Amino acid sequence: MLQICDGVKWTAVCDYRWRQEYSVALCNNLGHTNPTPLTILNNGSWSTISYVAKYISSYSTPTCYNNNNTIVNCLTNSSSYVTSYNAHYYCNTVRDTLYIQCDFDMGTCTSGSIRLYNNRTSGSNSLSGMLQICDSNGRWTAVCGYGWRCSTSKVACKQLGYTGNNVQYNIGAGPWTDCNEGEIRLVNGTIDREGRLEICTNGVWGDFCANSFRKSAAHVACKQAGYGDVKGAIIYTNGEFGVGDGPVIYGNVECFGHENYIADCSKVVAPNLNCYSNAGVGLLCRDNCSEGSIRLTGGKHSYEGYVEVCVDGVWTLVSANGWDDADARVVCKQLKAYGTSAGETVDNSPYTRSNKATRFSNVYCIGNEDMLEDCRHHTIELDDGKSYNGPVAAVDCK
Numbered sequence: 001m002l003q004i005c006d007g008v009k010w011t012a013v014c015d016y017r018w019r020q021e022y023s024v025a026l027c028n029n030l031g032h033t034n035p036t037p038l039t040i041l042n043n044g045s046w047s048t049i050s051y052v053a054k055y056i057s058s059y060s061t062p063t064c065y066n067n068n069n070t071i072v073n074c075l076t077n078s079s080s081y082v083t084s085y086n087a088h089y090y091c092n093t094v095r096d097t098l099y100i101q102c103d104f105d106m107g108t109c110t111s112g113s114i115r116l117y118n119n120r121t122s123g124s125n126s127l128s129g130m131l132q133i134c135d136s137n138g139r140w141t142a143v144c145g146y147g148w149r150c151s152t153s154k155v156a157c158k159q160l161g162y163t164g165n166n167v168q169y170n171i172g173a174g175p176w177t178d179c180n181e182g183e184i185r186l187v188n189g190t191i192d193r194e195g196r197l198e199i200c201t202n203g204v205w206g207d208f209c210a211n212s213f214r215k216s217a218a219h220v221a222c223k224q225a226g227y228g229d230v231k232g233a234i235i236y237t238n239g240e241f242g243v244g245d246g247p248v249i250y251g252n253v254e255c256f257g258h259e260n261y262i263a264d265c266s267k268v269v270a271p272n273l274n275c276y277s278n279a280g281v282g283l284l285c286r287d288n289c290s291e292g293s294i295r296l297t298g299g300k301h302s303y304e305g306y307v308e309v310c311v312d313g314v315w316t317l318v319s320a321n322g323w324d325d326a327d328a329r330v331v332c333k334q335l336k337a338y339g340t341s342a343g344e345t346v347d348n349s350p351y352t353r354s355n356k357a358t359r360f361s362n363v364y365c366i367g368n369e370d371m372l373e374d375c376r377h378h379t380i381e382l383d384d385g386k387s388y389n390g391p392v393a394a395v396d397c398k
Helices: 020-029 150-159 215-227 325-334 382-386
Strands: 003-005 010-013 038-040 049-053 075-077 099-101 114-117 130-134 140-142 184-187 194-201 204-208 233-236 248-254 266-269 282-285 294-298 304-311 314-318 358-364 376-379 394-396
Touching (some): 020 099, 184 215, 194 248, 215 233, 215 248, 215 282, 294 325, 304 358, 314 382, 325 394, 358 382
Parallel strands (some): 010 049, 204 248
Antiparallel strands (some): 003 010, 049 075, 114 130, 130 140, 184 194, 194 282, 233 282, 294 304, 304 314, 358 376
């Protein structure tokens, strides 16, 4: 169990927000060279928990990862997270401690074989331990406890050569972390800023139940995903982005909207939730743009690039079908770039195209319009615009 002396007594470290990089940094601090640590969450009870990992972006390197710093540089006071009685708190003193083994050897194995690994002793224990299965790459990996039953345990024990019926199992032996606790992501989207919403809990990616997922929760999710204080999101509840491999983890999510992390919102957590939908929540996080505003993207200079127009709060592209210099001049006029006569279309442009839906097509400008949306045009439905792969309008205003 990871413990730190607070100057008077030994106190435990909470497993909330713990990252595998922290385990590597800790083992380096303790003198282990090139460690391959095993990290176990939900390790068991200790009288006090005084430290918890600081929140940092999943794309950032922890400060304690540098050789000149210690693990303390990645920790902060845990007083607002600790309780000894509320099972839904992040740092429960009867559960949420850490076990770390710095010299853990994942070993090699035959695909499909299983074993019971006892992390608190050397190697495997013949009677009890964490159930692991050998994957197709010949490496031991843990088995998710979601939906596990006593009958499944009997099958595992039978494969290991035991014939008795006296079998016990425990969910929460600890993950081999593939993701950071509380981290979220959008997956299987067609364009930027959309996809099925997933959250990492106990080292496993899981879905959100589509029942009762509201706009305030979508707002917090988009904000946590790095899209800023967005003006809302489009919520999908019919499986538009497929079904995940992991369990449905969160249901009945209720947010005020000011939260920075969706894990801080009120929610029901598996296995205590009843989700009546097989589809997870999908989101398209809107941009902070004004309807009808335009911009140029993908060029080397500010006066050139692909034309993007804000439609329904989302930056979108413009089809090159029917696009000509008169349309380009209106774009440059709206951008107040190089006078009213500047602007020409760029065919076969060298610019970098963004992964966005195309919403405007067949644009026809006379030339006296002040805004592109004032020109005659056809608006493509969002779903159709996501799949459009034809050429898009580009402009040079210089």
